[in-house]
Amino acid sequence: MIAARWAVNVLASSWSYETTGETHLERLRQARHPIVYAVWHGGLLPAVWRHRGEFTTLLVSRHRDGARLAAAVKRWGYRVVLGSSTRGAAGGLRGLVRVLEQGGNVAITPDGPRGPAMLAKPGAVAAAQRTGAAIVPVGVASSWGWRAHSWDRFLVPGPFAQVRMVYGEPFSVPPGLGGREEGLDHLQLQLSRVTRTAECGV
Numbered sequence: 001m002i003a004a005r006w007a008v009n010v011l012a013s014s015w016s017y018e019t020t021g022e023t024h025l026e027r028l029r030q031a032r033h034p035i036v037y038a039v040w041h042g043g044l045l046p047a048v049w050r051h052r053g054e055f056t057t058l059l060v061s062r063h064r065d066g067a068r069l070a071a072a073v074k075r076w077g078y079r080v081v082l083g084s085s086t087r088g089a090a091g092g093l094r095g096l097v098r099v100l101e102q103g104g105n106v107a108i109t110p111d112g113p114r115g116p117a118m119l120a121k122p123g124a125v126a127a128a129q130r131t132g133a134a135i136v137p138v139g140v141a142s143s144w145g146w147r148a149h150s151w152d153r154f155l156v157p158g159p160f161a162q163v164r165m166v167y168g169e170p171f172s173v174p175p176g177l178g179g180r181e182e183g184l185d186h187l188q189l190q191l192s193r194v195t196r197t198a199e200c201g202v
Contacts, residue, residue, distance in 0.1 A: 005072060012049045014160045015142075018201070021167035021194075024136060028170060034100040034133040035170070038124045038191060041109040042117060042152040043140030046163045048107070052076035057099045057106045059083060059092055059123070061113035081106075093126060100131035110187060115151040120191060125173050125183040134170035135187060139194030141201065164201045166194040 028035050037056065039047045048058070057079040060070045070080045081099070083092015096106045106127065110120035128135045141164045142157035157163050168190045173183035 005075070008072070011156075011159060012046075015046065015049070015157055015163050016160070017050055018162060018164045019167065020165070020197070020201070021169075024167050024170050028134055028136070032103060034103055034131060035105040036100070036124050036128045036133050036135045037105065037107040037138055038110050038120075038135055038187060039107065039138040039140060040118050040152070040191060040195060041112040041115075042154050043138075043195070044109055045155060046142065046157055047138055047140050047165065048073055048076060048078065050163070050165060051107075052078070054105070055079060057081055057096065057104055059096060059106065059108045093123060096127045097130050100127060100133045110191065111152070117152045118192065118195075120184060120188045122180060122184050125180055125187055129173035129175065129180055129183065132172065134172055135183070136170050137168035137187065137190040137194050139166040139168070139191070139196070139198035140164070141195070141198035164198045166198045166201070168194040
């Protein structure tokens with residue numbers, strides 16, 4: 001386990017990043033507006049490495065794989081809330097809402113923890129609606145690397161890969177059930193769009 005963490009740190013340290021849309025984040029940070037980062041599960045590794053040390057709170061599954069992820073990201077400066085769309089969903093959402101209400105930022109993989117891949121579930125939208133936080137869709141791609149034979153085709157960029165991250169236009173979620181449905185549709189559309197943009201740039 002220690003050897004695996006060391007290998008990931010060495011590998012990730014070799015990546016270079018090209019970002020688009022980071023001015024969106026700067027405006028939100030200057031306004032001290034809480035952020036919900038939304039990224040597909042398959043692009044999580046390069047995304048969390050890019051934002052390490054920012055004390056963002058990550059929603060992590062209670063599954064065994066989630067426990068391993070939690071241990072890794074805590075060493076990179078993340079806080080963790082346990083829960084998912086399938087196990088501990090209510091508790092996970094309450095934890096995220098508390099963080100956002102206190103002015104913190106959170107990160108969610110809307111298609112996690114078990115898929116289907118690239119199909120958004122409502123957790124990110126519900127948290128943003130309850131707190132007035134802004135959702136920022138994040139697209140991730142790599143110039144080269146490996147894809148796991150898993151439901152999410154988990155991306156591991158290769159040594160010295162260029163990682164491209166695209167931050168989409170932040171949006172808020174209107175009130176009510178209709179607002180939540182609208183927000184979920186918009187999240188699905190925008191996450192698909194920023195992912196395609198990232199993939200076209202590498």
